[in-house]
Amino acid sequence: MKHNPETGAPDFFVFARNFLHSYLGNVRQCSPATIAAYRLSIECFLTFLADEMHRPRTTVTFDGCTRDTVKAWIDWMNTTKKYAPRTVTLRLTALRSFLAFSAADDLTLVATSQAVADVKPPRITTSPIDYLSPDHTRTLLSAFADTTVKSRRNHMMLIVLYDTAARVSELTALTCSDIHLGLPAQVRIRGKGNKTRIVPITTRTTDHLHAFLAELHLGEEGSDHPLFYTHHHGQISKLSTDSVSLILNRAAKIARQEYPAFFDRIHPHLLRKTKAMDLYQEGIPLPIIMRLLGHTNALTTEAFYAFATIDMMRQAITGATPTPDAPHLTDAQLDTLYSLR
Numbered sequence: 538m539k540h541n542p543e544t545g546a547p548d549f550f551v552f553a554r555n556f557l558h559s560y561l562g563n564v565r566q567c568s569p570a571t572i573a574a575y576r577l578s579i580e581c582f583l584t585f586l587a588d589e590m591h592r593p594r595t596t597v598t599f600d601g602c603t604r605d606t607v608k609a610w611i612d613w614m615n616t617t618k619k620y621a622p623r624t625v626t627l628r629l630t631a632l633r634s635f636l637a638f639s640a641a642d643d644l645t646l647v648a649t650s651q652a653v654a655d656v657k658p659p660r661i662t663t664s665p666i667d668y669l670s671p672d673h674t675r676t677l678l679s680a681f682a683d684t685t686v687k688s689r690r691n692h693m694m695l696i697v698l699y700d701t702a703a704r705v706s707e708l709t710a711l712t713c714s715d716i717h718l719g720l721p722a723q724v725r726i727r728g729k730g731n732k733t734r735i736v737p738i739t740t741r742t743t744d745h746l747h748a749f750l751a752e753l754h755l756g757e758e759g760s761d762h763p764l765f766y767t768h769h770h771g772q773i774s775k776l777s778t779d780s781v782s783l784i785l786n787r788a789a790k791i792a793r794q795e796y797p798a799f800f801d802r803i804h805p806h807l808l809r810k811t812k813a814m815d816l817y818q819e820g821i822p823l824p825i826i827m828r829l830l831g832h833t834n835a836l837t838t839e840a841f842y843a844f845a846t847i848d849m850m851r852q853a854i855t856g857a858t859p860t861p862d863a864p865h866l867t868d869a870q871l872d873t874l875y876s877l878r
Contacts, residue, residue, distance in 0.1 A: 539643070547646060549597050552639045553579055560638055568729060570706075578631030585610045602636060604652040615659060626658040667800070668811040674699065676795055677808075680788035686753065691784050693749045694765050698781070698805060700742045701726060702812040702829055705778045705805035711764040713757050716750070718743055728831040736829060781805055 539551050557576055561567045567575075586592040586601055589609070607629070614620045614628060633653060640650035669677065678699060681692040698708050707726045715725040722743040724736050738746075750758060763775035785805055793799040800807070809830070816826050 547599055547639065547643050549599055552642070553635065555642075556635050556638050566731060568731065571729070574627065575631045575634070578628040579635060581614070581628050582610055582632055585613050589613055599636075599639070599646055599649050602632075602649050602653060604656060607632065607653050607656050611656070611658070622659040629656065629658050667807060668814040669800075669807065671815070673792065673796060673799060674808075674811055674815075676792040676799075677788050680791040689749065690753065690765060691788070693745055694776070694781065694784065695788060695808070696742055696745055697724070697738075697764075698785075699808045699812050700738050701736045702809045703736075704728070704809065704831075705781050707831075708805070709763075709765065709776050709778055709781060712761045713750070713754050713764055714759050714761055716746060716758075716764065718746055718750075722746075726831065732831065734828065734831050778805075 539555075540547055557572060557579075561572045561575060583594055583597060586597055586606075587594060590601070590606065592601060611625060611629060614625045620628070633650075636646065636650040636653055640646040678695050679692075680695070681688040683689075694708070697703070697711070698705075701708075701724050703711075703724075703726055707728055710727055711724070715727075717723050717725070722738050722740075724738055725733060726736055727733050754762060754764075763773070765776045766773050767776055767780065768774075782805060785803060785808075789799060789803045813826050813830060816829070817823075
């Protein structure tokens, strides 16, 4: 029953349950992480209503989702909770999506949804991304030079993490069946929204994987055995994302012995950014980088990488600056240049 039997008003929590479990899970087939993010956003709004507006959860209705209330919620997240702008934007986007879903199912909620639709999220300032220099990257990837099996596993894991530009959750989900070492060598990655992409790998990575599979996965090629695993209570289990972060920071500690100015603390996403920037600096077009990263929206890639380093700008300015002995353009060339739009 979607409506309150006494008042006839749409039941906020029935719609919320349908939105989170039926719509996001079954219709849109969102990942558990995405559904959890939407749930946390709606819970954040309910917490604000209870703590600041003194409205217990049992009394919450869609009438509380006014434009002024949502603006006050944003101010509360900014000032009281001190959430990052991206977190505030995510929370607002989730609430908007929920209200739009509810309005599509009940015409009496259209005005409520529209009133909130154009509430502005906080401005997100764009700044150059952090990434490793080539020397730092090489030192980090070669940090585990021991002869132990665990060291060789960690070495291989960092190489794959960089060369595929995979998210850490995508890396830990890799199985032996995702590795194809025939020509052309490639890795199959299952990304956000259960979308699969194929990422080519370099010859050196291919050679490393041949040796790695022969040593630790002999006879398991093409199976669903985790590519990077550990033993837990005598059982084989895939590495956790926290384990990957710990291994990466151990590698950074080793790299810091050679480069004291190395990042104090790094995270797996830094290698993803570094790979993308390395490709960008080599002149790889953004649409190709977008596909490598698994970005379904080109704006995601452009907002992240559409800037030039000082060296790239210097090269561009130098190339565009005319020199005294530069050849004069012909009339035909000038006509072509002026006609460009």
